[in-house]
Amino acid sequence: MATIYGGYTGRVLKIDLSLKKVYEYPFSDKERELYIGGKIMAAKILYDNINEKTEPLSPDNYLVITTGPLTGTGAPSSSRFNISTLSPLTNLLTSSNCGGSFGIYLKKAGYDGIVITGRSENPIWIEITDKEVQFHDAKDIWGLKISETQSFFGDKCGKLVIGPAGENIVKYASIFSDERAAGRAGVGAVMGYKNIKAIVARGNNTVNVHDKEKLKNLYKDWVKKLKNHPITGKQLPRLGTAGLLSVMNARKMLATRNFKYGQYKDFEKVSGEYLAEKYLIKNKGCITCPIQCGRVVEVEGKQVKGPELETLGLLGANIENSSLEHIIRWNYVLDELGMDTVSAGVTIAFAMELNERGLWDCGLEFGKIDNIEKTFEDIAYRKGIGNLLAEGTRALSKMFGGEEYAMNSKGLELAAYEPRGAVGQGLGYAVSNRGGCHLNGGYLVVLEGLALSMDAYTKKSKAALTILFQNLMEAASACGSCLFTTYLFIPKYLLEHPNSFLTKVSLWFLKNSSPFVNIINTLPGKFFKFNVSRLPHIRALKYVTGMNMNFGILKEIGERGYNLERMVNIKRGINAKDDTLPKRLISEYQDSRDKRSIVPIEDLKKDYYKIRGWDKNGIPSQKRIKRLRAFGG
Amino acid sequence: MIKVRYFGILRLDIKKSFDEIEAQDVEVLINIISSKYNLDIDELKNSIVFVNGKNINELKGFKTKLYDCDEVQIFSPVAGG
Known part of the structure; x- marks a missing residue:
């Protein structure tokens, strides 16, 4: 066609x-x-x-x-x-x-x-x-x-x-x-x-673009912006995603011991800094990417991909392992077997806790690392306990119990961010269309401590910002872009001057921004017929495709996508009760002295559904679906 | 003595992860580190600083007092902003 x-x-x-x-x-x-x-x-x-x-x-x-x-x-x-x-x-x-x-x-x-x-x-x-x-x-x-x-x-x-x-x-x-x-x-x-x-x-087909000249200039400018931005130009090339682990620990959002704690005493030994000092050979990235966030390390004399942040956290702090050398090795083994390091890490941590509580004598223990590599092999080939571990955390909790600390949402294991230290991220995990995913959840942890330091515990504006980020990231992903390109949305000044008065005022504004953010979230796209230079995707889409494109159209494409994915899941039978987190995260304080260290999921969800135009069962209203033309027409 | 731990790009640049420094408050500490590693003081003041696990912006900023055996963590901006 x-x-x-x-x-x-x-x-x-x-x-x-x-x-x-x-x-x-x-x-x-x-x-x-x-x-x-x-x-x-x-x-x-x-x-x-x-x-x-x-x-x-x-x-x-x-x-x-x-x-x-x-x-x-x-x-x-x-x-x-x-x-x-x-x-x-x-x-x-x-x-x-x-x-x-x-x-x-x-x-x-x-x-x-x-x-x-x-x-x-x-x-x-x-x-x-x-x-x-x-x-x-x-x-x-x-x-x-x-x-x-x-x-x-x-x-x-x-x-x-x-x-x-x-x-x-x-x-x-x-x-x-x-x-x-x-x-x-x-x-x-x-x-x-x-x-x-x-x-x-393979082949020799070429892709035509609508306006080659304008596109060339835009791409040049886009590369410059990425190289000049403190996250995509400095932090990610120098330290990769691994560089975020130390700050996650400082902010009490590093999943530790199957998400029981938010800090790990030996975090430095599995940090991005330690990786860069001891093991990094060079950085590397995908074709056409100026960020080059990948880490190259050596295993068995071969230069291979180094572990990302999630892997360091979940095969380090979350199982109480302080050997970076082993994580690098396991990352390689898991990649070679073709298995998700996030779900594998969370699943074995859950098995360790089941064993500790006497619910499953599986031989896996926190801090014990000599049997981990064999366990991964057994999972891939479905041998022994590996055959059960291959089913994932939720399935294991149905076999052995422990649902309240089986760290998944809708069956997908959570990423390495402990959400009691970043409650907006907790909301994201719970409502994400694909289950406990940090990115599909809106990645609010970026504002709550990774890049900016807005109040990580407040409920204020978290639902509004989650929706805005989910929609924009959905649209950026659909363009064919890496989600890291959306970091340009965060002003350079705020990142480079965290202690300035202006940054503090901006963070206060962010905390109270829901009335403004919700204007964007709820009004139709036709009210936003302008370009946003922080999102080069808008003009890129225009020059590549020749379609009419502006911020309003882009954000509506993202919203349409998010709702359409939700409707697939509604068809599959989910409702509001599925948008949740394990009990540990919503009913036990991370720090018993801090009554804010818990994810107030029901309040956050209520706000979220209201802004999304979903009913109390989490089902998108016919009115919103019709306005978005989610099914076409 | 104050235990100082460095993180982020700052740590890669100065090639040092840990120091023990004598200082009465964060401002003095930052000044000493600036001189010791020949770092621009204004840039260094854009670091994220935690004293005993608390961000100095929740304490008294650069005027936060330091006491013997306190632990200070200094992150380059961006890593934790």
């Missing part, structure tokens, strides 16, 4: 694995205007094709891989693509924004996205070129780890692969593009269930 818009190839590939047939999935220009691409485009495809009975691990589930219009146009930090499906871990919609080069190669092959349904009888790999789509027997690569599988295909192509964890349908198996992972909620298990070991894309 051709398109009048730049940035798109205009074609979406549909593959029916059961029939081994390929088609073009119809996606119109009207739909491109409403859903842009990436996770929002995928949400529309899932909404149209799955129902309340669709089992995540069944031929009827859809695996939807989509790029954004900026992917492949040279936009900074925008080589991203998205993978959405029904998650075997949550039984709900999940989406995963992934880096690496696959998205760019998919467009070179001539496609904006791939929609996969059915199931192959035998393991296969799929080759997509600008000439044809071929199915190949995967018997020679089935069983291989991630890097071995990637090596099989050589260079000059995009490779999307699973490892043994995906093959064995570990509920939190990942899919890899280069060293980057579509990590969370078991997208790799769905690919494994469908018997796809790899998808390889």
Whole structure:
């Protein structure tokens, strides 16, 4: 289906694995205007094709891989693509924004996205070129780890692969593009269930853009902005995401001992600073990204990807392990097996607490690290206790008890931020469409201590700001951009002058900003027909696609996407009771002397639903859905 | 003596993670560190400073008094702003 818009190839590939047939999935220009691409485009495809009975691990589930219009146009930090499906871990919609080069190669092959349904009888790999789509027997690569599988295909192509964890349908198996992972909620298990070991894309297709000259200048300016911004130009290149761990500890928001505490006595030994001093070889990043936030370290004589913040926190503080050397090694092992380090870390911490309380004699103990690597191998191959751990935290709590400290929301394990030290982040975890995810939750912890220091414990304005951030990040992701590009939204001055009077006044304003933020959150986009230079995505979309674009349209695209994903989940049966956190976080104080160190989830949710235009059951009102044209029309 | 711990880019720049320094308040401490490592005082004053786990903005700012064995954590801005 051709398109009048730049940035798109205009074609979406549909593959029916059961029939081994390929088609073009119809996606119109009207739909491109409403859903842009990436996770929002995928949400529309899932909404149209799955129902309340669709089992995540069944031929009827859809695996939807989509790029954004900026992917492949040279936009900074925008080589991203998205993978959405029904998650075997949550039984709900999940989406995963992934880096690496696959998205760019998919467009070179001539496609904006791939929609996969059915199931192959035998393991296969799929080759997509600008000439044809071929199915190949995967018997020679089935069983291989991630890097071995990637090596099989050589260079000059995009490779999307699973490892043994995906093959064995570990509920939190990942899919890899280069060293980057579509990590969370078991997208790799769905690919494994469908018997796809790899998808390889290549070709010579080029992406047309609407206004090449203006785009060139904009991209130059965008790169300059990213390089001059203190987070994307200094902090992330120098220390990576790992550099946030120390400040999380200082702010009492570092998940420790299965989220019992917010601080870890040995945090320095697993910090980003220690990583940079002792193990960092160089930094690295995705194609077209000036940030280069990735860490390169050495394992077994090979230069490999170093651990991110989440991994350091969850395989460090959260299991009371102070050996960074072991975390680096486990990060490599988990990546090679093709498994999410976040869910793996939270799941073993939960098992440790179950063991400590005498509920499950599994041999895992806080601070004991000699059996961890073997446990990860056992999870990937579903051996012994690994077969149970492979089911994730929520499933384990159903088997052994301990629901109140099974650290998940809607079945997805929480990230490394202890939300009793950042209650807005707690709200985000609880309402996030994909479950306990910090990013899909709105990442309010950035304002509550990581970058700025607004009052982390107040309920004031947290719902309003969460919604604003969720919507903008949803839209940025759909463009094909890395979420780190949205850091430009935070003024440089506030970051560089944390003790100044102006910053203190700004933080006070932020705390009391809900009436103003809610004007943006609740009024239709047509009232905001202006550009915002802190969001270069707006003009980039305009120059790439040729669509009419302004702040109002962009924020409405994000809101439409967030609500559409919610409607997929409503179809799957969720309601307000699912938007919650484990009891430990909402009924036990992190610090018994501080009565604010708890997530006041019900109050926060009430505000959140009201602003979102959702009823008390958490269901979007017909009026809001109609205004947003969430289903099209 | 005050136990001083450095974090963030500051720590990478001065190549030091820990110091023991004698100072009566945070202002004096910052001045000493500025001289010791030849750091611009205005830039150093943009650091995030915690005294015994509390941000100095919740205490008395740079006038916060320090006592023997107090622990001061200094973060580059951005890391914790």
